[in-house]
Amino acid sequence: MREGTATLIRREDYQAPAFWIRTVDLTFDLDPAKTLVTAKMALERNSAVAHGPLRLHGEALNVLRVLINGESVSFRQDGNELVIDNAPDADFALELRNTCAPDKNTTLNGLYTSGGSFFTQCEAEGFRRITYFLDRPDVMAVYTVLLRADKAKYPVLLSNGNLLESGELPNGRHFAKWHDPFPKPSYLFALVAGDLVAREQRVRTRAGKDHLLQVYVRRGDLEKTEHAMNSLIASIVWDEARFNLPLDLERFMIVGVSDFNMGAMENKGLNIFNTSALLASPATATDADFGRIESIVAHEYFHNWTGNRVTCRDWFQLSLKEGLTVFRDQEFSMDMAGGASARAVCRIQDVRNLRSAQFPEDSGAMAHPVRPDSYVEINNFYTTTIYEKGSEVVRMYQTLVGRAGFEAGLKLYFERHDGQAVTCDDFAAAIADANPGSALTTRLDAFKRWYSQAGTPHVQARGAYDAAAQSYTLTLSQHSPATPGQPDKLPQVIPVAMGLLSHEGQALTLHLQGEAAAIGAEHVLVLEQPEQSFVFINVACAPVPSLLRGFSAPVILDDGLSDAELLVLLQHDSDAFNRWEAGQRLSLNRILAALRSGAALQLDDAYLGAMRAVLRHPQLDAAFKELALTLPGEGYIAEQVEIVDPQAIHAVVESAQKQMAAALREDWIAAFEANQVMGGYTPDPVSSGKRALANLALSMLVLEAPRAQDSVWPGRAYQRFKDAGNMTDRLGALAALVNAHAELADSALDRFHELFKDDPLVVDKWFALQGRVPEQDGKTFARVKQLTKHADFTLKNPNRARSLLFSLCMYNPAAFHRADAAGYVFWAEQVLALDAINPQIASRLARVMDRWTTLATPYRSAALEAIRRVAAKADLSNDVREVISRALA
């Protein structure tokens, strides 16, 4: 069955294409079983490349004819390539005709059907499953697309760009013809055909041009598209205001589909979205869903400039568009959130995500640089390193050249490269050239190590105060750990935003030795040597350093601060991120001490008092309190220890939670009561923060109920679950019951399913919640196994597979890592079953074993055995094969 050939593709081997394709005329006769595709293309030789045959990519296609300038031509098949040895030297017309089978395409890559409609996903290499092509991002063509289909079944026919004409055909069929004036790589091609309805909105941009915005979904989902439409309009306004980037097409369409491998896709003028990233109503979506939709709608829209107008030369440059576009959507979400505190909450969430997902990736078997050097399957490299670490790299440019400097750099980038397929080096050069003499430009080569070196740098900071001299010397040092294929690392350029506080919490004025004047209360130090000292003068008292403010670089910081110093920061730091971080460090120190000593965790009064003070604080926002009172995740804790015992970590975290639930019981009650949101639902930062804190308080109160012999709070939770006016409160109350193993949990779960059984996205939540129940005597694992047999469960729908399997294997370490190895056996079975259907999703699940070498006995050897079982399967996809081989390397 497998057609892929597992060759390692290297960045260094890049060669320009031997031919250019200037225009493409595609005709689709759409039929689920057998779709006929006719492609007429204008080709010309790339004179810069040595003379050679024309090699076109194609997969799972049935070729019917190949004509050059209207004459049939001899061709041969070489693996997945169609080779024409005698292609003309002069420009020529190539006509191809082939079929493909959308109904049989369970990979959701290329042209496929979902719920009776047609959709495409072409990034990275899906277009070759539609027709033979130079399916690489540096071949950019102008597309004209004619769609023909049965009118009753597929009343809506969409492709990129503008609608040229549409009309009737014999036999109940109809057609639509689309033209996209912008040359684009094949990965941005899209078509949709189906029985869909649209929410429409007209907008006028600053230039006075009118545009039609449409969000297409299945009948019945229309009322769940309002938030997406509002997010789209906000994104259009923001990109014009912040970066001067306007909407460039008359029409901008978004289409929702239930079967989709990722969040969404930025096809030119025709974004295709996973319904989970598009549909929301207060009754069915949580605050987190509303936030995620806003950021993904923005992300895909922003790609129109950073990705589509300027695209990637090759897939090693993927972060050129993804890191930059994540940075843009993060900035957008912060601006949408509003005030300083709400912005800090966004930043904390982004960093928490980076550290819990990207840091482990960067120290595991799949560690790779932001610009990888090689891959077997490019789909394996749509990673949190490319996206989230890539975004941190872009953020460091901005930190080093300032906001205005960054905007000037981006302007130059578009002036130079609009309409081109370029590299990360081109981006770096544009930002640097627009900022001559800046902290970036003077050390650009060293800064670019962020693209070439994998692994998270470790930074150590130690301060020494000289009371007699009134000076403070801060010594920063760095080292980056070895990663696969990269044993030795050079020092990186690390911007360290910082300030100094007195022990009473006053911000101190900074005056660097050798500088003529003081520089205010905050400064960005640039660490670029293995070790550097910075001397501050006129420091009146021994300071507490607040380092890496706002998480100014994606590093692991050891600042050696004492509990007393962390308490000063938690209470007084002007940087909200570092206030939160100080609280996390206080928690982490205690958890790690218990893990190292093996003794039971006993939370001390100083710690509990500090947490109580945060919870009771009259000025702090609820959203911040919720983040501060949430303990570090088990996955993040695992990253801090040499040998990982997931059961021990879980036991310590559970104990910490119970102690916080007990010691702060009165405070949780007060927090719950004080954070009720009245009136209609809106997902704004203030009310969603209150809901988050009330939900945390409720979960603590239900957790504490058995010990406190309290039946009131479980009862109140159940009542709230039943009466909730929105999904955030309903799911929060349900989770409080289920996660505490409360007696009412099962009846609440049944009721929830009954209420929402017709809404797939809510049923996903029902599965996900059960996959994440804190393990107790193997019950969660048994439940998940049982749920794989539930009538609603299927591996064919990625959202459903993720909801149950990823919840257990990725987010519930104590349920997954079992002494009897049953979790690993289950994992191997599911990876193999998924691989036969959808390699991209299977490969993602395979990656939960990335960090198996750090596991304690007996987990380590059992994990190895399970990985070997998967490896032993003869016809694994390239996707899974690459992940498994790297795990075993």
Ligand code: ARG
């Ligand atoms: N470019 C899309 C986005 O950033 C994601 C495409 C992912 N493609 C893939 N093959 N995994 O939103």
Ligand code: ZN
């Ligand atoms: Zn993207």
